[in-house]
Amino acid sequence: MAVGVACGAALAALTAPAAGARPLGQGGAEPAGGVTANSGRGAVHWAVKDTGTPQVRFRGLAAVDRHTAWLAGTGGTVLRTTDGGASWRNVSPPGAADAQFRDVTAFDARRAVVLAIGEGEASRVYRTDDGGTTWTESFRNTDPKAFYDCLTFFDRRHGLALSDPVDGKFRLLSTDDGGRSWRVLPSDGMPPALEGEAGFAASGQCLVASGPRDVWLATGGGAHARVLHSADRGLTWTAADTPIPAGDPAKGVFALAFRDRTHGLAVGGDYRPDQSSPRSAAVSADGGRTWRAAATPPPAYRSGAAWLPHSRTAALAVGPTGTDLTTDGGRSWRTIDTASYDTVACTPDLGCWAAGEQGRVARLER
Template structure:
């Protein structure tokens, strides 16, 4: 395969940082970011429609999950009631607020999904929806391992909670003495936990994003998000569903906040961060930098439509 490269698109929002991204296809993608901004394209990024929820200007959207060009769920983070979930069924013309006070989200299909918040009373809180995000219920925490002191999920790219298949979901953590990955095989009711080889030991370090191409093969990326700090061992991979993780033998050279498998590939994936994009063609064992532009998040659609987004309104589509 040729070396992929990013083709920048003009979002028309240079004052917005986009950490939420959902790739529907090569033509359709959704962005969610600061200033309560939600954008949508249906023409491959040539034009973007501002479909932000009314009155959301003070919110920070960190995640978006789109089922198609009309249906999407966006999530905002912040103190107290600034954390909200909205859903649209008409391409963003109207929005319905469905929940307040949560953190990150993953969907198994167009109806079933989970959301998470940072630990409450020593355990991560998991919420579940069975109607595509229109309503949410808090799951019992009896199957959730205790959180470590200072442990949290990083809302850097919307990829600290990811799913694969009808029941499997993984959650990445950092900020504690050890970076960890939690796994549930029953849609969030019971969890196991494994230490990740990406360094922790500081509130700025840990696993920031996960990507699974099936229920066994996964990638983890992260590091130290402070620009003046090194990020050794910024990537890891698993072949057993997250029971064990191995560090990459040649990691990305710096902190990475997002990751995505290239569609229909068993070995190729991308990792993005503020200092560049890295490509692996061996399932996460080795990485090489292919672009030096700043991106926070990356997502790919089945039709080979891969998108990345980040600070200063940056958005791009992958070309081969």
């Protein structure tokens, strides 16, 4: 079946489930490691894939297509599948067992870049060109004031990595050779950071790009949860407040998703499980210049978001208490699954993947 036809049918099944179908994850037993479909014949659902790594939390996820995905997690762990999650190869960089990988970008089944977070030299970047058989450490942070959170690429050559503020401004690394080398960008065009403001290394989505030059970064911890936008690959920035609550180190915007340079989603809240997260989602229709709160937001903190391919209005948001779906461009959300995921990503062939704690990984299937 043609990809467009297959994707259209699957998307229709997700956004308009059969009459009488139950939401994903509700009703029936939940197997160990996650929730599978119990929502009627033919319904789209998260199908859990066994990674064999229950001790790892995967916050870094790069979906290449329905067959190929890369995971980056705790304990210096990097996994790769090329058969839709039926099997996973441990391709972790040697000597990096102490690394806390939080983000990964994959260009295909062989080429990928991973980011380790932490203070000082704990923040590092590695690149592979042979499917993880060998790795090259292309960046190691030597500034004790820097703490890198996430990275993004505009194309196969040009990318950025984001650090929490250094000397009062967010710091950015830039690469123009696919992550083989990096340089610190000048901060002249970066607005001052708010007191206590930082990024969240929760899902690899605190820095996202759309198109050849536009990039956005998400913040929290300050008096306001903000989204900063650059239209020149990180040289100059403008800042906009969002309605997502902040004012505390645990609160703010945790993830962004832009389906083009105009339409964006922001999700977040308070990551502490004993705290509520009102106004946990916002939407922008002007490239991030202004944001309005979702009329019906997800019911709890969410750390990851992704637009569904071949749709102008449908997207997913994930977090420790479940997955939510919007079919109206982010104005309203409904919970469709109750399993814990930290990050989510989709590809043009509807290869949507999610990953999180206890080695949990799932692919959208029907």
